[in-house]
Amino acid sequence: MLTLLLGALTLSAIYALVGFAWVLLRRTNGILNLATGAQLALGAFIFNQFATSWGLPWPVVVLGSLATIAAIGAATHWIVFRKLAGQPEFALVVATLGLASALKGVSSLTWGTEARVMREPVPSQVITFGDGVSTTFYGLCGLGAAVLVFAAAHTFFRFSSVGIRMRAAAENPVLASQGGVAVDWVYVLGWAMALTAAAVAGIMYAYQTALSFHGVEALGMRGLAPALVGGLTSIRGVIPGALLVGLAETFGTKFFGGPVQDVAAWIVILVVLLIRPQGLFGDKQVQRV
Amino acid sequence: MTTGSIDVAADVRRRLLGRGALLALICLLPVVLRDYQLSLVTTALIAALGALALTLVTGFVGLVTAGNSALLALGAYGAAIGAVQLELPFLVVLAGSVLVGAVVGLLAGLPALRVSGIYLAIATLAMHFILIFVFNEYQTRAVGSAGFFLPTASIGGLTIDTAIKWYVVLVLVVLATWRLVENLKKSKFGRAWMLIRDTPLAAASQGISLPAYKLAAFVLSSAIISMSGTFLAYFQQAVYIESFTLELAIQYIAMIIIGGMGSSGGAIAGACFVVLLPPMLSRAIALLPSDAVVAGFLQQNLGDFQLIIYGTLVVVFLIWRPDGLAGLGRRLAALRVKGAR
Numbered sequence: 001m002l003t004l005l006l007g008a009l010t011l012s013a014i015y016a017l018v019g020f021a022w023v024l025l026r027r028t029n030g031i032l033n034l035a036t037g038a039q040l041a042l043g044a045f046i047f048n049q050f051a052t053s054w055g056l057p058w059p060v061v062v063l064g065s066l067a068t069i070a071a072i073g074a075a076t077h078w079i080v081f082r083k084l085a086g087q088p089e090f091a092l093v094v095a096t097l098g099l100a101s102a103l104k105g106v107s108s109l110t111w112g113t114e115a116r117v118m119r120e121p122v123p124s125q126v127i128t129f130g131d132g133v134s135t136t137f138y139g140l141c142g143l144g145a146a147v148l149v150f151a152a153a154h155t156f157f158r159f160s161s162v163g164i165r166m167r168a169a170a171e172n173p174v175l176a177s178q179g180g181v182a183v184d185w186v187y188v189l190g191w192a193m194a195l196t197a198a199a200v201a202g203i204m205y206a207y208q209t210a211l212s213f214h215g216v217e218a219l220g221m222r223g224l225a226p227a228l229v230g231g232l233t234s235i236r237g238v239i240p241g242a243l244l245v246g247l248a249e250t251f252g253t254k255f256f257g258g259p260v261q262d263v264a265a266w267i268v269i270l271v272v273l274l275i276r277p278q279g280l281f282g283d284k285q286v287q288r289v
Numbered sequence: 290m291t292t293g294s295i296d297v298a299a300d301v302r303r304r305l306l307g308r309g310a311l312l313a314l315i316c317l318l319p320v321v322l323r324d325y326q327l328s329l330v331t332t333a334l335i336a337a338l339g340a341l342a343l344t345l346v347t348g349f350v351g352l353v354t355a356g357n358s359a360l361l362a363l364g365a366y367g368a369a370i371g372a373v374q375l376e377l378p379f380l381v382v383l384a385g386s387v388l389v390g391a392v393v394g395l396l397a398g399l400p401a402l403r404v405s406g407i408y409l410a411i412a413t414l415a416m417h418f419i420l421i422f423v424f425n426e427y428q429t430r431a432v433g434s435a436g437f438f439l440p441t442a443s444i445g446g447l448t449i450d451t452a453i454k455w456y457v458v459l460v461l462v463v464l465a466t467w468r469l470v471e472n473l474k475k476s477k478f479g480r481a482w483m484l485i486r487d488t489p490l491a492a493a494s495q496g497i498s499l500p501a502y503k504l505a506a507f508v509l510s511s512a513i514i515s516m517s518g519t520f521l522a523y524f525q526q527a528v529y530i531e532s533f534t535l536e537l538a539i540q541y542i543a544m545i546i547i548g549g550m551g552s553s554g555g556a557i558a559g560a561c562f563v564v565l566l567p568p569m570l571s572r573a574i575a576l577l578p579s580d581a582v583v584a585g586f587l588q589q590n591l592g593d594f595q596l597i598i599y600g601t602l603v604v605v606f607l608i609w610r611p612d613g614l615a616g617l618g619r620r621l622a623a624l625r626v627k628g629a630r
Contacts, residue, residue: 032407034355034414083608088486093353093410094542095607101539102600109593221414228411263422266415273400273412 002133004250010139010208012246013146015265017201018223019230019238020149021194027233028170028190030089031081035096036198037220038103041213043069043199044206045111052119069199073191081191082184107213115212124207142204149197153235166190198223222265228272231279240280244268315460324452329568330561331452334459335520337560340544341466341553342513347542348551349479350506351486352406356397356413358538359420360390360511362530364518366424369437369528379442379449383519390515391508393420398507402500409507417535425530436529439522455524462520463557466513470553482506483551536596543599546606549613558614567595 018040025033033039047065050056056064076099084095128134157163169176169186177183201223202216209215225245230237245265252264272279319327339357346352364386371382393416401412428436442449449455473479481502484492493499522528540563548559571591577584587594606613 032410034410080604080608087607087611088351089407090347090351090353091607091611093407094347094546095604097353097355097539097542098546098600098603098607100600101536101543101596102604104536105593105596105598105600108596109590221418224411224414259422259426263419266418269411269415270400270419273408273415277400277404277408 003135004254006133006135007139008246008250009243010135010143011250012242013143014201014205014208014219015223015226015245016146016238016242017142017149017197017204018220019226019242020153020235021198021201021220022224022227023230023233023235023238024153024190024194024197026227027235028166029077029081029187030170031092031096032089032232033096033194034093034221035100035103036194036223037217038100038107039072039195040198040202040220040223041217042072042103042107043195044202044211044216045107045213047199047203048116048118048206048211049111052116055119058121065199066196069195070192073193073195074188076195077184077188077191081187104213104217111213113213115210115215118203118206118211120207136208138204138207142201142208145200145204149200150235150239153193157235162189218262225265225268225272228269229279234279237280319453319456327452327456329565331455331459331524332521333561333564334456334463335517335524336541336544336564337463337557338466338517338520339514339541340548340556340560341463341470342510342517343541343545344470344551344553344556345473345482345506345510345513348545348553348556349474349482349486350406350503352503352507353410353542354413354507354510355410355535355538356416356511357514357541358533358535359413359417360393360514361518361521361537362420362424362533363390363393364515364520365522365528365533366427366437367515368439368519368522372439372523373437374431379523380444383516386515386519387512390518391512393515394508394511395504398504398511402503402507406503409503417538421530421533424533428530434529436527437522439526439528441526442523449523459520467553467557474553478502478505539603540599543603545613546603547613549615549617550611552613552615555613555615555618562614563599566598567591570594 018036021036021040022033025031025036043065046068047061050061050065050068051058080095080099081092084092122137125137126134127137127140155163157167165176165181166186166189168179169181169183173183176186198220202219205216205219222245226238226241229241229244230239245268248268249261249264252260318330322330339361343354343357346354367386367389368382371377371385372379377385397412397416398409401408428434431437447454449458481492481497484495485497485499485502489499492502544559544563545556546559547562548557549555571588574584574587574591577587610616612619
């Protein structure tokens with residue numbers, strides 16, 4: 001039972017990271033990014049390219065894949081979404097769908113669709129605490145990564161001047177740009193941060209299962225659930241959202257069998273939409289039009 | 290500037306000419322095309338039904354839905370259950386799938402559209418994954434991974450078993466749906482929908498109930514897409530879960546973006562473009578020298594290239610030509626008229 005709970009917790013950590021990516025883009029860039037799944041998979045495969053295919057030393061792997069992913073984020077803004085500035089919201093969402101399709105094609109063309117095993121920095125092992133409560137090393141790594149990302153995000157948005165500028169730009173881009181905030185760079189930073197968080201989630205998930213485009217893409221899409229529970233725009237709200245989804249998925253799989261893994265998060269989304277569409281932590285929508 | 294009356298006469302003449310050309314094209318196609326090619330056109334016509342339905346929701350009202358593939362699956366599995374398990378006649382199954390499509394659209398749209406438009410994308414995404422899961426489970430239990438095989442469709446005593454018969458049926462259905470969408474566009478509903486899309490605040494202040502109008506568009510479009518799923522199932526006489534992916538849903542969105550959002554003629558053109566592109570690409574690749582490495586590589590990865598092409602076209606059209614092929618056509622026509630005077 002405790003093992004199960006611990007499993008739910010490590011799963012929640014991964015969901016929190018994916019949810020963070022959804023919320024950050026929705027909040028900073030104002031985009032509901034339906035390409036999150038494809039981009040998360042792309043990030044994980046880029047990491048795998050550095051780590052497994054090229055077998056580079058680990059510091060190079062980490063820095064290289066981070067730089068590549070950040071560059072992709074920047075390119076996404078400059079090439080696509082900057083050109084769509086001022087278009088209605090639904091056009092942006094449709095553009096993310098187009099992006100998702102194109103990225104999936106590119107990834108499948110480059111890396112194929114079969115599952116792979118990634119090179120590990122340390123061998124994966126089962127860690128046991130006290131009487132029979134166990135988890136894997138990489139489960140704990142994912143938990144650590146989530147804590148790190150959320151602590152960093154909190155500090156960044158609360159105390160750093162760039163973080164405060166980002167919040168200002170998210171609140172009102174026109175006023176912020178009048179006040180001397182380089183809104184484009186804020187958006188680039190938003191993409192880079194979101195893609196990085198998503199990629200970290202994908203990598204941790206792949207270390208706990210296996211790396212397949214379908215698997216990590218589906219994870220990225222399901223990450224919409226914790227974001228929605230948290231209200232789509234609240235970074236703090238993602239944490240309880242992720243716990244809820246992690247628990248639902250773990251116990252759903254336990255009681256109703258493996259395939260439930262694919263739908264537990266989506267059922268959470270439907271229930272949230274039915275009961276409290278603005279989420280548990282979302283701002284009340286003032287403009288109800 | 291010319292006077293109004295001359296403009297009207299020219300307009301009527303142009304419209305009649307357009308209709309004549311369309312009628313000639315419809316009659317000519319079965320004569321010049323071989324059966325296989327005619328079947329491709331029929332597939333495009335079935336897709337055009339879905340694209341017309343999307344025009345209602347995305348083109349007129351400005352809502353994004355990712356549920357197209359799930360609704361197609363709904364119609365197709367409805368056909369499988371109705372025809373194979375219950376052995377119902379074709380028309381009954383068709384009516385049933387329209388009804389079920391509307392009900393599912395209502396269930397998915399109702400919670401989402403209370404809030405704001407963007408939530409429909411979320412709800413339909415959830416609908417997609419849940420419905421596909423359910424159908425997958427059902428298929429595995431009922432027949433296994435090969436899927437369902439459907440009997441030949443028949444209306445009354447008339448069986449629809451040749452390419453030409455299917456073509457005629459689908460031409461009639463597409464024309465009727467086109468008419469419906471065009472009439473709706475000009476009606477009170479169409480005006481309200483487009484006002485909601487362009488200035489929601491103004492629509493609300495006119496006393497238009499936004500959730501009700503949005504929901505009406507989504508329910509109607511769900512019913513039509515489900516119906517087209519049933520046509521697809523009977524036409525291919527096979528239903529299996531692998532064909533209903535999220536990428537398929539994106540393909541339908543590509544149709545209306547490429548065709549031109551809000552234009553029903555554009556939706557049909559976009560559907561033809563998206564459906565006919567892969568076989569044409571395939572033919573073009575076959576023209577390459579067969580020993581070329583490139584040709585083999587292209588042929589093997591045609592599916593991936595399709596994903597890339599559709600995705601890129603969606604983004605490119607959104608950026609450069611938000612009014613799509615229809616806008617391009619209008620612009621060309623305007624140029625010609627200007628040149629004539």
